[in-house]
Amino acid sequence: MEILFLLMNIGILGLxxxxxxxxxxxxxxxxxVLGVSRRESTCQRAIALGCVDQASVDMNLLAVAExxxxxxxxxxxxxxxxxxxxxxxxxxxxxxxxxxxxxIVKEIxxxxxxxxxxxxxxxxxxxxxxAAVPNLFVNRxxxxxxxxxxxxAAIAVVEQIVQQLGATIYHCLPEDHDRAVSWISHLPVMxxxxxxxxxxxxxxxxxxxxxxxxxSSGFRxxxxxxxxxxxxxxxxxxxxxxxxxxxxxxxxxxLDELINLIDQENWVALxxxxxxxxxxxxxxxxxVGN
Numbered sequence: 400m401e402i403l404f405l406l407m408n409i410g411i412l413g414l415x416x417x418x419x420x421x422x423x424x425x426x427x428x429x430x431x432v433l434g435v436s437r438r439e440s441t442c443q444r445a446i447a448l449g450c451v452d453q454a455s456v457d458m459n460l461l462a463v464a465e466x467x468x469x470x471x472x473x474x475x476x477x478x479x480x481x482x483x484x485x486x487x488x489x490x491x492x493x494x495x496x497x498x499x500x501x502x503i504v505k506e507i508x509x510x511x512x513x514x515x516x517x518x519x520x521x522x523x524x525x526x527x528x529x530a531a532v533p534n535l536f537v538n539r540x541x542x543x544x545x546x547x548x549x550x551x552a553a554i555a556v557v558e559q560i561v562q563q564l565g566a567t568i569y570h571c572l573p574e575d576h577d578r579a580v581s582w583i584s585h586l587p588v589m590x591x592x593x594x595x596x597x598x599x600x601x602x603x604x605x606x607x608x609x610x611x612x613x614x615s616s617g618f619r620x621x622x623x624x625x626x627x628x629x630x631x632x633x634x635x636x637x638x639x640x641x642x643x644x645x646x647x648x649x650x651x652x653x654l655d656e657l658i659n660l661i662d663q664e665n666w667v668a669l670x671x672x673x674x675x676x677x678x679x680x681x682x683x684x685x686x687v688g689n
Contacts, residue, residue, distance in 0.1 A: 407466065408430070408463050408464045408465055409464055409466050410460070410461035410467035411425075412468070412479060414434050414436040414442070414450065415470065415530070416522060416523065416525060416531060416535075417496050417522065417535075418434070418450075418531075419450040419528045419530070420531045420536070421496075422451045422531070423532070424535070424536065425563075426449065426452065430560075431452050432450070433453050434446075434450065434454035434455075435457070435458055435460055435461060442454035442456060445528050450531050458485075459486045461487065464487075465490075465491060465556075466491070466560065467483065467491060468494055468495070468496060469493065469497075470495075470496050472634065473498065473503075474638075476495050476497050477502075477503060477507065489513070491513060492515070493513060493515075494515050494517045494543075494557050496517055497638075498518055499639045500518060500574075500576045501574050501576075504573040512553075513550060515553055515557050516544035516576075517544070517557065518541070518576065519566060520540040521535050521536050521539040522535070526628060536561075536564040537564070537565035539567065540567050540569055542576055543557060543561070543569070543570050544572065546572075546573070581645070583683065585636070585642075585646070588632050589643070589647060591621060591623065592632065595625050657669070660672070
């Protein structure tokens with residue numbers, strides 16, 4: 400059975416940071432990797448970097464793949480899938496790496512039986528094939544969101560591949576995934592970007608310049624995700640709108656509570672809240688990769 404997996408052809412559609420890094424790791428485990436990108440220059444670069452064995456702008460290259468990972472931007476996953484299936488036999492297992500799952504699974508699962516939603520929670524601040532790195536997924540969460548109709552054999556195939564990446568697998572419903580990431584991934588992006596906007600609202604240019612010079616690790620840590628890829632932030636909001644709005648509204652409520660405590664100079668209650676949050680944060684730090 401192990402030899403069967405090692406001889407498997409795996410397709411990657413979308414050769415950016417995730418797709419390129421995935422290819423590097425899969426090739427290191429003996430898989431034959433076929434890559435597809437919209438640009439011929441990206442295809443050639445992916446081959447030169449060792450991310451894929453073959454690459455093309457033609458999706459027909461993936462016709463011989465037993466498994467295909469769709470690694471395009473989120474807005475392109477569904478339209479890309481619709482073009483892709485014209486080139487695949489029905490036995491091909493298809494998965495994606497989108498950071499929102501419910502709308503993707505709802506659209507694709509009824510059309511393609513051997514589809515399983517996926518979300519590797521790994522990345523860097525860089526993008527594109529040049530940013531691809533080996534071992535990107537080691538000790539990182541990799542969420543799989545099978546539904547009742549997903550064949551066990553398809554789940555097992557994707558699990559085998561993800562385990563070889565060194566990732567930690569979690570299974571959940573697509574809707575539960577989206578609610579969870581709205582708190583720990585999408586909400587922080589919006590909070591972080593609002594922090595940067597608030598700082599830039601300082602009207603005294605001398606004070607603003609001083610703040611910029613004094614900014615250290617605390618500001619870097621809390622502003623990092625807000626200074627990331629703007630397109631990704633918009634896609635998070637667009638595709639996970641209802642969950643993100645719920646999280647933002649709760650955050651606004653908690654922020655109002657803090658404002659009131661400080662305005663009323665209620666230092667005892669403020670300290671109690673900070674102590675509770677100090678304890679609660681430990682539960683999130685227990686997750687893999689933290």
